[in-house]
Amino acid sequence: MAENDEVIMLDFWLSPYARRVQIALEEKGIKYEIKEEDLPNNKSTLLLQLNPVYKKVPVLIHNGKPICESLVVLEYIDEVWNHKSPSLLPSDPYHRAQARFWADYVDKKIYDNAMKFFKTEGEEKDGKKGLIEGLKVMEEQVGGDRTYFGGDNIGFVDVILVPLFSWFYVYKFTNNLNFVSQESFPNLFAWAKKCTERDSVSKCIPKEQKVFEHFQQRNLLNSDQ
DSSP states (O other): OOTTOOEEEEEOTTOHHHHHHHHHHHHHTOOOEEEEOBTTTBOOHHHHHHOTTTOOSOEEEETTEEEESHHHHHHHHHHHTTTSSOOSSOSSHHHHHHHHHHHHHIIIIIIHHHHHHHHOOSSSOTTHHHHHHHHHHHHTTSBTTBSBTTBSSOOHHHHHHGGGHHHHHHHHHHSOOTTSOTTTOHHHHHHHHHHHTSHHHHTTSOOHHHHHHHHHHTTOSOTTO
16 A cells, blocks of 8 residues: 555544554554544544444544444454554464454453443442453463464454553552452463553553543542542
8 A cells, every 4th residue: 555545543542442453553654643532422523424333433544435343443454554564463364263263252251341340330240250251261372482462473362452451450449450460360461561562552552540530530430549
């Protein structure tokens, strides 16, 4: 693709789904423009026009054409800019299928349960059991002689999972998230640290203090914090 392609991302800074796309663009060295949405209550006309089905970010606009849903966008980026390193998905069909399997697992088992957990009040919170189970499974998939889920290089599954870790700090204060700790998941925390040391990740992931203040201003933190 030409270097002067127009690439725009409709974004909300707190969205872990949008962070996936931004990290991929940064990893590939693709020039892009961010258009920040005022979510959740003031969605722009542009967002509603370009994603009329889900009405959510992220939306990637490439030369005027919208691509929606983060996993779809990641594959689009990898295919269109396949001449740029790194490749998010492996070239080998079997390994590519495995990466897609784990990406689907992360979305359904970890993200879906995390969102249920974050939105539920009380001690018996929806999604907690599923979230713990999902994290335990992913704990076994990284570590040892592998720096990232795909091996020595950051890839599809890493880009998909790492944005969620920026939320865990805040939810220690909001939702008793003590069960997600370095002691419980040493491999995952070591992996997340390695990911966030990359410039492409650190510049995209919201700073913990900013996320904390966002929830604090909206009275979403526990009263005794």
